[in-house]
Amino acid sequence: MTDTTTSTTAEKFNKRIVSLDQFRGYTVAGMFLVNYMGFFVVCPIVLKHHNTYCSYADTIMPHFLFAVGFAYRLTFGRRVQTDGAVSAYARVVRRLLGLVLVSLIMYRVDPIANTWEELQSLGIWGAIADPLKRNWFQTLMHIAVTSLWITPVIRARASVRVGFMIFSAVAHVILSYYFYFTWVNTSPNGIDGGPLGFLTWTIPAIIGTLACDWVVEAEGLPRVKPILFWSFTLMLLGWAISCGTRFYDVPISEQLATEKLATHPVIPDERQWEAKQGEPLSAYLAEPPFVKPPEQDQRQWNYWMMSQRAGTLSYLVFSAGLSLFVYLLFHLACDRGNLQIPLFRTLGTNALIAYILQELVGEAVKPFTTKDAANWYAWGSFVLFFWVTWLIVRHLEKNKIHLRL
Numbered sequence: 043m044t045d046t047t048t049s050t051t052a053e054k055f056n057k058r059i060v061s062l063d064q065f066r067g068y069t070v071a072g073m074f075l076v077n078y079m080g081f082f083v084v085c086p087i088v089l090k091h092h093n094t095y096c097s098y099a100d101t102i103m104p105h106f107l108f109a110v111g112f113a114y115r116l117t118f119g120r121r122v123q124t125d126g127a128v129s130a131y132a133r134v135v136r137r138l139l140g141l142v143l144v145s146l147i148m149y150r151v152d153p154i155a156n157t158w159e160e161l162q163s164l165g166i167w168g169a170i171a172d173p174l175k176r177n178w179f180q181t182l183m184h185i186a187v188t189s190l191w192i193t194p195v196i197r198a199r200a201s202v203r204v205g206f207m208i209f210s211a212v213a214h215v216i217l218s219y220y221f222y223f224t225w226v227n228t229s230p231n232g233i234d235g236g237p238l239g240f241l242t243w244t245i246p247a248i249i250g251t252l253a254c255d256w257v258v259e260a261e262g263l264p265r266v267k268p269i270l271f272w273s274f275t276l277m278l279l280g281w282a283i284s285c286g287t288r289f290y291d292v293p294i295s296e297q298l299a300t301e302k303l304a305t306h307p308v309i310p311d312e313r314q315w316e317a318k319q320g321e322p323l324s325a326y327l328a329e330p331p332f333v334k335p336p337e338q339d340q341r342q343w344n345y346w347m348m349s350q351r352a353g354t355l356s357y358l359v360f361s362a363g364l365s366l367f368v369y370l371l372f373h374l375a376c377d378r379g380n381l382q383i384p385l386f387r388t389l390g391t392n393a394l395i396a397y398i399l400q401e402l403v404g405e406a407v408k409p410f411t412t413k414d415a416a417n418w419y420a421w422g423s424f425v426l427f428f429w430v431t432w433l434i435v436r437h438l439e440k441n442k443i444h445l446r447l
Contacts, residue, residue, distance in 0.1 A: 061376040067390025069105040104361035111250025145183035207248040214241035219308040235353025246362040273367035280360025286346030304342035
């Protein structure tokens with residue numbers, strides 16, 4: 043089931059889309075900021091990752107998946123036109139498996155055993171269980187696995203892709219109901235949704251493919267109002283889904299004995315439903331994104347809160363809408379307004395090497411700082427870190443060296 047218009051994608055857009063490079067570059071710069079500054083006590087709370095609501099830091103990774111979906115839809119269509127479908131599919135699978143390998147190398151694992159006997163006693167699953175849950179499934183791995191997951195529908199018409207997105211989201215809810223939400227939130231805690239996070243990371247990726255259609259099929263000048271409508275619709279829907287978290291408010295009389303994780307984190311039990319009966323409308327409304335909810339003794343952790351750790355549905359639906367809105371701003375400024383920020387161009391056209399370098403440069407700079415460093419010192423070290431990373435990426439750009447898998 044392929045879209046008949048997909049075959050013309052390469053013909054309509056053979057040049058780079060400036061807005062996509064700029065959007066990706068902005069996302070890389072935002073990643074530098076939150077990954078580096080999150081180490082310090084003086085870091086503003088909005089720049090830190092949270093497990094119970096969406097902060098600015100939590101918007102960065104969905105931007106990456108949105109950009110991945112956009113670029114995947116665009117470049118794969120071109121590849122099919124030039125190499126044929128079989129060759130294109132084989133090539134993309136090899137490249138994504140290569141990214142999986144890079145992820146396994148980059149995301150290091152602490153020694154899992156001190157002796158050979160101890161290692162033997164662990165067995166294969168015992169050795170890989172914790173790294174599989176926490177270490178390996180970070181940004182690059184999620185990009186690779188999510189891209190592999192959506193590959194069967196990457197050329198399909200929009201309705202098929204949206205249906206696949208909904209199927210993936212429903213599968214995540216069902217698995218979270220049976221075991222997954224509790225599992226990913228117990229020690230060792232998962233990261234970025236854990237190994238099944240690709241099911242909901244599919245949401246911003248598929249929305250990215252739809253944004254690609256809107257730009258390409260309109261020959262670079264899509265109608266703004268429909269994109270604006272869907273971006274706000276998704277953000278509002280994500281917030282509406284998060285309102286389910288209010289069923290997990292803890293009565294004052296029970297707050298001292300409350301466990302962090304709800305016993306029934308996906309479907310509230312009968313007592314929780316009854317507790318909401320007769321409450322005013324405000325008792326059903328969750329805090330808006332970027333606003334911190336009550337602490338765990340006042341509201342138990344549950345599936346409906348916005349959580350990057352658990353890759354919850356509300357978080358990814360809202361973030362997908364936000365990514366679409368932010369991309370629209372770049373489209374208006376860059377594709378229509380001819381604005382191009384050199385910094386974002388440099389980072390956006392060599393995002394993979396920028397991602398790898400920020401880890402290395404950060405490890406070189408941070409030993410000369412402390413978590414409780416003074417405000418001026420923390421921000422000064424960030425400027426140094428950012429400048430050194432940019433300097434290397436800019437040098438590679440000037441020499442036309444790009445790292446792509």
